[in-house]
Amino acid sequence: MAAERETGPTRVVIEGGHVLSMDPRVGEPLGADVLVEDGRIVEVRRDSGARGDRDAEWTRTAERIDARGCLVLPGFVDTHRHMWQAILRGSGADQTLEQYFDVVLHSLGPRLGPEDLGLGNLLSALGALDAGVTTVQDISNITKVTEEHTDALVHALDDAGIRAVFAYGQGDERDTRRIRDGRMHSDDALVTMALNAEPAGDEDVLREWALARDLDLSLALHVRGGRPLSRLRQLGVLRPGTVYIHGTGLDAGELRILADSGGGLSIAPGIEMTMGHGLPPFAAAAAVGLRPGLSADVEAAAASDLFGQMRTAFQVARFAALHGTDGVGAPLPTTRDVLEFATIDGARVLGMDDRIGSITPGKQADIVVLRADRPGVVPVYDAVGTVVSAMDRADVDTVLVAGRVVKRDGRLLRPDLPALAERANEVRDRLARTGHLRTRTPSSTAARTVRSSSLSR
Ligand SMILES: [Zn+2]
Numbered sequence: 001m002a003a004e005r006e007t008g009p010t011r012v013v014i015e016g017g018h019v020l021s022m023d024p025r026v027g028e029p030l031g032a033d034v035l036v037e038d039g040r041i042v043e044v045r046r047d048s049g050a051r052g053d054r055d056a057e058w059t060r061t062a063e064r065i066d067a068r069g070c071l072v073l074p075g076f077v078d079t080h081r082h083m084w085q086a087i088l089r090g091s092g093a094d095q096t097l098e099q100y101f102d103v104v105l106h107s108l109g110p111r112l113g114p115e116d117l118g119l120g121n122l123l124s125a126l127g128a129l130d131a132g133v134t135t136v137q138d139i140s141n142i143t144k145v146t147e148e149h150t151d152a153l154v155h156a157l158d159d160a161g162i163r164a165v166f167a168y169g170q171g172d173e174r175d176t177r178r179i180r181d182g183r184m185h186s187d188d189a190l191v192t193m194a195l196n197a198e199p200a201g202d203e204d205v206l207r208e209w210a211l212a213r214d215l216d217l218s219l220a221l222h223v224r225g226g227r228p229l230s231r232l233r234q235l236g237v238l239r240p241g242t243v244y245i246h247g248t249g250l251d252a253g254e255l256r257i258l259a260d261s262g263g264g265l266s267i268a269p270g271i272e273m274t275m276g277h278g279l280p281p282f283a284a285a286a287a288v289g290l291r292p293g294l295s296a297d298v299e300a301a302a303a304s305d306l307f308g309q310m311r312t313a314f315q316v317a318r319f320a321a322l323h324g325t326d327g328v329g330a331p332l333p334t335t336r337d338v339l340e341f342a343t344i345d346g347a348r349v350l351g352m353d354d355r356i357g358s359i360t361p362g363k364q365a366d367i368v369v370l371r372a373d374r375p376g377v378v379p380v381y382d383a384v385g386t387v388v389s390a391m392d393r394a395d396v397d398t399v400l401v402a403g404r405v406v407k408r409d410g411r412l413l414r415p416d417l418p419a420l421a422e423r424a425n426e427v428r429d430r431l432a433r434t435g436h437l438r439t440r441t442p443s444s445t446a447a448r449t450v451r452s453s454s455l456s457r
Helices: 002-007 053-060 083-088 097-111 114-130 147-160 173-182 202-215 228-234 252-260 269-275 282-287 307-322 335-349 383-390 417-434
Strands: 011-019 032-037 040-045 063-066 070-074 076-082 133-140 163-168 191-196 219-224 243-248 264-267 367-371 396-401 404-408
Touching: 011 053, 011 367, 011 396, 063 404, 070 335, 070 383, 076 083, 076 114, 076 243, 076 264, 076 335, 083 097, 083 114, 083 133, 083 147, 083 417, 097 417, 114 133, 114 147, 114 396, 114 404, 114 417, 133 147, 133 191, 133 396, 147 163, 147 173, 147 191, 163 173, 173 191, 173 202, 191 202, 202 219, 202 228, 228 252, 243 252, 252 282, 264 282, 264 335, 269 307, 282 307, 307 335, 307 383, 335 383
Parallel strands: 011 063, 011 070, 076 133, 133 163, 163 191, 191 219, 219 243, 243 264
Antiparallel strands: 011 032, 032 040, 070 367, 367 396, 396 404
């Protein structure tokens, strides 16, 4: 794949689409061309096809993508996902949070070797790209038993050609430094690094935060209930750019500390409601002026696209606003708010809004072309409303990451997909044979072993 990337065209023109730029200065021009050069957006030209001599030469050397009748958006940004869990897709769909800890993290996770984990990360990345998610923060919460485990996870992100933040977790300081010093020291690369800290005691906090400062890495951590922000403030470690995941059950005071400290909030509405974290805090966040990003979170239980997360976010945020739950008096959220959560706000949460999150000249060309003529979508009256209320991955026609086309004409450009699927099924069958692939229903604590035969249906 790397060789293809280097010899691919350096110019791309996406022609004649309805551009939903997510940048007020660019607006939402109809019938516009998006010009891309060397991985960056160089111009959004409102009058498609109006070209002089210089343009004729430019276009002749460019890869042309016909986007007439399509919507052109910045790639979606997933601010928190445990990518390795794609190898366990759907196995935990009925789990509560406790069951997820027990089964996915403590039972199945340790049975996966480097190859399995790499395959999980690769499938997660490809599933994301297929759905127009061009950036993912990989909260890598699998125990890094050996360097080989870590390397397999990182290599898969490189292989996929996705923009990713590898948030290193569950390893040791030496391995963290090895990855940072060895190959992830640049913030301009497609795959960059952060630190996933899940501190237990105050000493852990001080150690993890000192390491993050030392390595100049941003931090990401899960927070649910209690007064985690007050505690970090007391310890004197609050720092801008920290990504706080979930934020369920935090009162307004805690959310205000989060906002005032320059932190970002990553909400995973689907998982938070199905696993029991609590009400996704959209209204509570809005009440203190926080714009969250969205996340798929547990891929063992949630889909790898953000269309579903946007719809869930919209539904729960509206419910909370309309029924005075968790944020009385908050303004009524709109589909535009939610589309911003999934794009520019997500980029801001990750501290990457200078590079991605909108179709803005100078930014990286992470771009999604959505077909507006498919039977579940046509006719389009309100483009933003249609994307959030009616679209899904089937409507994703073309995807670019840093100007490189990774999906075209509705097909992911990965000829090895069948081989990857076969390998994934082998991992599933192996886990089933060991008898450790268990599922539990929420109403029962008794474990039930899923047989291989029932899995393959
Ligand atoms: Zn998580």
